[in-house]
Amino acid sequence: MVNYKVADENLAGKGKEAIYIAESRMPVSAITIRERFAKERPLEGITIAGCLHITKETANLARTLKAGGADVWLCGSNPLSTQDDVAAAMVKEGINTFAWHGNTDEEFYWCIRECLKAKPNILIDDGADMIVTAHKEFPELITDGVIIGCQEETTTGVKRFRAMDAAGDLKVPLFPVNDARCKNQFDNELGTGQGIVAAIYGMHVLFAGKNVVIAGYGHCSSGMALRARGLGANVTVTEIDPIKALQAKFAGFNVMPIETALPYADIILTATGCKHVILPTKENFDALKDGVILGNLGHFDIEIPTKEIYEYAKEIKPIRSDVEEITFPDGKRIYLLAKGRLANLVLSEGHPAEVMDMSFGLQSLMSEYIVKNKDSLKPGMVEVPVEIDDRVGFLKLQAMGIEIDKLNEEQYNYIHGYEQGT
């Protein structure tokens, strides 16, 4: 029996097509690992709950975990990122699914609780909401040893768990999959960079010649800056980290405080994981240019002060799907993407399948690793083993038909030794 609550089961046909097209571009997670899992069934008897963006790529992760023998329960990790056709198709694939686009905060947590009621052994989170809810509301899953290990998919979630661990409050073994090289160097950089371009292209807005302000020069934001420049934009970066700011400057970007940049910006994009990157002051709102586009790609909707912008607005008018024209008291109009939520996931289809292939290759192999090592795992943060990161990298290269060099004995000894000098 499949348990579910989705928007419309009749959308399953469309969702199924999208899932199968994505599968063909996910050779690591949806083909190689899935085929092995189907033979070896390493997840037999294991229940896995995921709080993830419900996209066609996530559906393929769920299918791989199921092929490995797991009973899979999924809910959305953001109220606006669920693709309803994919959610409907997942139900038909035998995945317990609780997700629909536009759910309220209360419904969002209801979906998480439905998954936790299934007594999952492994939790895969994107933003920490499911694992934090397990700690607060389902402590017996931890004290009774039901949960054997957890994984976190995004930077914001990892930061929350590092804080929880430092406070002594993290009671489960937690693997920050986001921090693996095969994840954040591809998914965050390439996925977010291309995703925001797709979202803004969807509005038929030209990048070339625009003043684009990017808050942050981390994994996601540097990817966005590079792609905006590639399309001919004049890009300004804002940062709080001196080294990141220098990297941006030496990469050829303008660097300045956000309040200096605001009056010139045609497009402002945030991906910092920080709150109120644009401080919610009347001066800042008044400084914005007429027609400016505001988009956030950080995990939560707190980087752009959405609530305060809505309060300041004279009029809010949806002008196309997930874009609002907001008129301020002085008649100026700004265009807010996705109510300040992850614009790449809401306005376009999220990260391309090619990059999610690596993230979900890691999630699949880490699920297997957790099961194999469950008796030795201790509560707290545990880094993803480098061998698993490398294995995903090699599988991806293999699928792309790319060979690389191997160290011979002499080279190995040289780079691991200290005797040889001038």
Ligand SMILES: NC(=O)c1ccc[n+]([C@@H]2O[C@H](COP(=O)([O-])OP(=O)(O)OC[C@H]3O[C@@H](n4cnc5c(N)ncnc54)[C@H](O)[C@@H]3O)[C@@H](O)[C@H]2O)c1
């Ligand atoms: N939209 C997506 O699909 C997607 C994908 C991956 C990650 N994320 C989210 O994007 C956010 C950033 O992730 P990341 O991996 O790039 O993190 P990161 O740590 O690599 O980069 C964040 C950067 O922002 C800078 N920063 C912090 N506060 C700032 C401020 N007030 N003003 C200017 N710069 C500031 C930091 O110094 C850092 O360089 C997180 O919330 C993460 O969860 C979103």
